[in-house]
Amino acid sequence: MRALVWHGANDIRCDTVPDPEIEHPRDAIVKVTTCAICGSDLHLHDHVMPGMEKGDIVGHEFMGEVVEVGSDAKSALKVGERVVVPFTIWCGECDQCKRGNYSVCERSNRNKALADKMFGHTTAGLFGYTHLTGGYAGGQAEYVRVPMADRTHIKIPSGLTDEQVLFLGDIFPTGWQAVAQCDIQPTDSVAIWGCGPVGQMTIRSAILLGAKQVIAIDRVPERLAMARAGGAITIDFEEESVVERLNELTGGKGPEKCIDAVGMEAHATATVDSMMDRAKQALMLESDRAHVLREMIYVCRPAGTLSIPGVYGGLIDKMPFGMAMNKGLTWRMGQTHVNRWTDDLLNRIQEGQIDPSFVITHTVPLDQGPEMYKTFRDKRDGCIKVVLKP
Amino acid sequence: MAYYDRSSTGDTLARGLGWFSIGLGVAELMAGRTIARWMGMEDRTTLIRAYGVREITAGVGLLALGDPKPWIWSRIAGDAVDMATLAAGMAPGSKVNPRAGNARIAFGAVVAATALDVVCAQALHREEAYYRSLPVPDYSDRSGFPRPVSAMRGAASDAPIRDDMRTPIILQFQGAADAGFPSPRGERGIPP
Ligand SMILES: NC(=O)c1ccc[n+]([C@@H]2O[C@H](COP(=O)([O-])OP(=O)(O)OC[C@H]3O[C@@H](n4cnc5c(N)ncnc54)[C@H](O)[C@@H]3O)[C@@H](O)[C@H]2O)c1
Ligand SMILES: [Zn+2]
Ligand SMILES: [Zn+2]
Numbered sequence: 001m002r003a004l005v006w007h008g009a010n011d012i013r014c015d016t017v018p019d020p021e022i023e024h025p026r027d028a029i030v031k032v033t034t035c036a037i038c039g040s041d042l043h044l045h046d047h048v049m050p051g052m053e054k055g056d057i058v059g060h061e062f063m064g065e066v067v068e069v070g071s072d073a074k075s076a077l078k079v080g081e082r083v084v085v086p087f088t089i090w091c092g093e094c095d096q097c098k099r100g101n102y103s104v105c106e107r108s109n110r111n112k113a114l115a116d117k118m119f120g121h122t123t124a125g126l127f128g129y130t131h132l133t134g135g136y137a138g139g140q141a142e143y144v145r146v147p148m149a150d151r152t153h154i155k156i157p158s159g160l161t162d163e164q165v166l167f168l169g170d171i172f173p174t175g176w177q178a179v180a181q182c183d184i185q186p187t188d189s190v191a192i193w194g195c196g197p198v199g200q201m202t203i204r205s206a207i208l209l210g211a212k213q214v215i216a217i218d219r220v221p222e223r224l225a226m227a228r229a230g231g232a233i234t235i236d237f238e239e240e241s242v243v244e245r246l247n248e249l250t251g252g253k254g255p256e257k258c259i260d261a262v263g264m265e266a267h268a269t270a271t272v273d274s275m276m277d278r279a280k281q282a283l284m285l286e287s288d289r290a291h292v293l294r295e296m297i298y299v300c301r302p303a304g305t306l307s308i309p310g311v312y313g314g315l316i317d318k319m320p321f322g323m324a325m326n327k328g329l330t331w332r333m334g335q336t337h338v339n340r341w342t343d344d345l346l347n348r349i350q351e352g353q354i355d356p357s358f359v360i361t362h363t364v365p366l367d368q369g370p371e372m373y374k375t376f377r378d379k380r381d382g383c384i385k386v387v388l389k390p
Numbered sequence: 391m392a393y394y395d396r397s398s399t400g401d402t403l404a405r406g407l408g409w410f411s412i413g414l415g416v417a418e419l420m421a422g423r424t425i426a427r428w429m430g431m432e433d434r435t436t437l438i439r440a441y442g443v444r445e446i447t448a449g450v451g452l453l454a455l456g457d458p459k460p461w462i463w464s465r466i467a468g469d470a471v472d473m474a475t476l477a478a479g480m481a482p483g484s485k486v487n488p489r490a491g492n493a494r495i496a497f498g499a500v501v502a503a504t505a506l507d508v509v510c511a512q513a514l515h516r517e518e519a520y521y522r523s524l525p526v527p528d529y530s531d532r533s534g535f536p537r538p539v540s541a542m543r544g545a546a547s548d549a550p551i552r553d554d555m556r557t558p559i560i561l562q563f564q565g566a567a568d569a570g571f572p573s574p575r576g577e578r579g580i581p582p
Pocket of ligand 1: 038040042043170171193194195196219220311
């Protein structure tokens with residue numbers, strides 16, 4: 001089959017690889033009908049995220065048709081069923097899964113020993129996302145093996161297009177959880193850094209969950225325009241001071257809720273900390289660029305909440321932790337517990353409360369994936385979200 | 391927004407020049423005296439060290455900041471200053487420099503580096519012009535909602551969100567007036 005394969009930094013190729021097979025009775029094989037490139041994939045593409053090996057198949061936002069089911073998954077899944085696959089693999093039986101903390105499932109990471117060493121304790125297995133989280137083959141491919149498939153799926157009723165439901169596997173619940181864990185009050189101002197696909201979903205979620213004021217920050221004009229379409233007031237961080245504008249918009253008090261939808265590749269701004277980050281990351285003295293985090297800590301209203309869906313990989317420098325501690329900030333973060341939200345979100349899509357396909361700007365065949373990684377990363381051609389058709 | 395393309399030829403060259411700047415800068419800073427002596431310009435040691443700092447700044451700027459153009463221009467300006475300094479060292483002025491030959495070699499190297507800088511700057515500006523010429527797509531109608539935003543605000547406030555996602559009541563900002571603090575007797579206040 002054809003699949004997008006990681007070969008090194010800036011080197012993802014569409015290769016022919018062996019078809020996946022059932023390896024465990026709980027597995028299923030899904031024939032991918034639609035998949036997407038996620039901002040998290042860019043961290044792999046740019047190789048700022050450690051733990052990839054040459055030959056790994058990437059992709060973790062995908063859906064398709066079940067074509068084969070292992071004996072232990074048969075009660076939950078049938079050949080021919082249409083499913084979106086959540087990017088977090090979960091067992092449904094461990095203590096964490098029983099609490100709904102699927103992204104930290106204790107049993108789905110087959111490289112648990114490695115993860116235990118690196119993270120102290122393992123987190124869940126993820127598709128196409130480094131050997132730290134299981135090294136499972138990803139979904140930017142014609143076929144995928146889905147482990148623990150009796151749990152790791154979202155069944156899709158007929159009458160909805162792939163494009164409407166695809167993002168249930170990742171960015172829609174990610175934006176939703178980012179806001180949910182802020183516990184929005186009707187009096188809250190929510191500031192969202194990053195108007196990429198995750199930021200866009202976060203903006204819509206904050207509106208639906210009733211925030212008084214949603215403020216979105218980015219520098220890419222068409223992304224800011226899409227943010228405004230979704231109800232956000234926007235700040236272009238290259239043109240204006242983020243801190244000044246946020247204070248202005250919140251009567252000098254700062255936003256109660258701050259959300260980082262940017263992550264470890266925060267764009268450098270003309271500030272000393274950004275320059276140091278870029279230089280240090282280039283020299284491998286730190287792995288993540290934390291400009292957005294620092295800005296959030298600085299501007300957040302004391303006793304407010306920071307929510308961090310943006311992905312970080314390792315070490316960050318010059319964290320103004322004293323500021324965070326003294327301001328009594330609450331931190332909420334993590335990979336998304338996808339299946340915790342998807343029943344509700346699928347309902348909302350079916351009822352027409354939201355159509356997440358608004359974010360798609362590019363649809364291309366799978367073999368054009370490698371170029372689209374670059375178009376997406378460099379924000380060329382008005383690119384916001386890329387959908388691939390295997 | 392400043393336009394640049396992290397995988398373009400211009401940008402790759404800019405990054406290369408960034409590393410070159412850092413290397414040269416470190417050498418000038420650490421071995422300023424040796425370099426000065428080699429060119430027969432001992433009296434310029436401090437100046438050469440200062441140039442080292444300038445090079446390092448430009449190098450970090452090229453690697454650190456998104457848009458390399460201002461830093462490439464700062465390099466070109468620096469090149470001019472270098473050439474002026476070296477020209478003075480080579481000039482058969484009052485005292486003849488026995489090492490003028492070495493200074494001439496250095497001058498040649500600076501000329502070569504300048505040429506690269508200029509090529510790089512041109513490539514970067516060409517790329518920017520190209521990106522600016524592309525139409526910006528209009529996404530102002532992509533709300534994702536079936537009705538105007540004002541009608542959607544709070545439409546999902548009934549969403550099933552479990553307590554582990556909730557903020558403890560005392561950390562909520564809403565209704566500060568009736569949160570029960572400070573408690574009338576100055577004791578542990580328990581909000582209603
Ligand atoms: N927690 C999860 O489960 C989860 C799931 C999906 C994605 N993510 C993460 O969310 C993040 C965003 O994903 P995406 O798909 O939207 O990617 P993206 O790269 O398209 O979006 C990032 C956006 O942030 C903007 N940005 C960069 N620096 C900024 C700054 N200093 N201030 C404000 N904005 C800035 C960029 O211009 C870009 O538009 C990534 O880190 C991704 O890994 C997390
Ligand atoms: Zn993702
Ligand atoms: Zn589990």
